[in-house]
Amino acid sequence: MQDNDNNIRKHHDVKRDSPKAWLLAARPKTLSGAAVPVMIGLALTYNDTMSSDLVSFNVTAAVLCFLFAMIMQIDANFINDFFDFAKGTDDSEKRLGPRRACAQGWVSIDRMKHAIAATTCLACVTGLPLVFFGGLEMILIGLLCVIFSFLYTTHLSYMGMGDILVLVFFGIVPVTTVYYLQFHTVTWTVFWASVGCGIAIDALLIVNNFRDRDTDRESGKQTIVVRFGATTALRLYLATGWIAYALCLLFWAEGHPLAFVLPTIYVVLHSFTWLKIKRIYRGKALNICLGETARNIFIYGLTVTIGLLL
Template sequence: MEKETVRQNSAKAWMLAARPKTLSGAAVPVMIGLALAYSDAAGSGLAFDWTAAALCFLFAMIMQIDANFINDYFDFIKGTDDTEKRLGPRRACAQGWVKPRSMRYAIALTTIAACVAGLPLIFYGGVEMILVGAVCVVFCFLYTTYLSYVGLGDVLVLVFFGLVPVCITYYIQLHTCTWEVLAASVSCGLVIDCLLLVNNYRDRDTDREAGKNTLVVRLGAHCGRMLYLSSGLTACLLGAVSAFAGHPLAFAMPLLTYLPLHVLTYRRIVRINKGKALNACLGETARNILVYGIAVSAGVLII
């Protein structure tokens, strides 16, 4: 059993708690925002700041780890991570790999670390970056403690894995925002929300029992599947804005690379329908997100 091979509070335990596979979801929005900023800066003869770019990546990564720790701890406290019924990957507190008290300290440390990493961004984006950072931290806690239980998790993904990171990353570089950036941010949020949708689709029965009324629980399995498929398709169609803005490859490349993979994963979700086997679809969706991010970024940068 995996529980017997992980020593409590060991490096392996903390690595599992940090969930490194989820970091692609944090990196992709920043990647897309930077690609758009670099392209527009080059086209306008403006400077692109690599230090600010690195800080954006660092803040996003630490915040993602912080969110994972918060999710691990509060789902354990609420009893959502029932070790007998859980279908998804095992969680550190529920398995006893990390003591709840240690996790509380880790949450405090990663929250502080994210704030320290993000604070220098005020020199690039202005004092309003303090408000942006504060909102990110507050909603990081609200997601697990309340909002995900009332079906608002998908909205938060659209905002904090789409609109905020893509637009703010671009704004920090060029101090403006364009319709192409806005469309790209919505597309990015839709693609990343597919990860939450397949996760909630897998857990729909246990979530219902636990009183966690996700969008899939509220709308039903069929609608959950349709949302998954349509989110990826809509994201690709929104790429037409980039084509009109002078980046046709940013529209074409996701259609040729990401969309076929997304449809194949959707068909696998339909075929499997229930159980732990859906974890494979979770892994495929994470891969698809990375493919999407690379395809859009490359499409923007290739002239």
């Protein structure tokens, strides 16, 4: 509670539409969730290009994938900030999570609209050259990313579909697309690696919804936690880490044992965070667990990537 009060005081002096306000609105801590699937996809791609005489690793495509993922994550954060405020679900008095820019008045509504338009266009411009590497299907994938970044906040998160979207757009889509850009095909190993990545990242949404379960219930937001209860959500949180870890056995089977051994660090930390969530159970103190979960996800991506490359 004291840490949260310190954060409130620290952000109290944020000037309207200032660089600091926009930095907070961009939510830089969430960028690890965008980086991890790209990291894993590139590691898988690099390994297979090194063992192929026909395909060479394309650095330009790799850089564009990273940039697109980062810009889309910031765009999604802006969209979430704006529409949650517009719908009245970002009540600054009841809110347990980190403060939001529009709700706090750090960013004006008109400026946020312009920012959403700018980041959406920038993401499209950044991703468009990927057509030269992956074909016209890259346009469809890009459009789906943009469309669902809007649909998530405006409709789908209220229907309890957030976890499915995380699996698809933070796992299957980015990992397989990065690989497809190089080889124009996707192996079963890459597909299951993408599923593991999406499941690991979904832990972040679960702890976020676990913290907000009471306010979500009041606002009619039917998340998995609201639908099935706190006990089931805790079991699901623990399961995400262990399932993601178990799927790393595929890398061992493909001749990369370190890509299974190193993520042991991740699953141990994930389990400790789960114990902490159980102990705290409700309130703003769960933001500590949210931060730890983001850290754990990054460690998952880093250890898997290093294991594959070594």
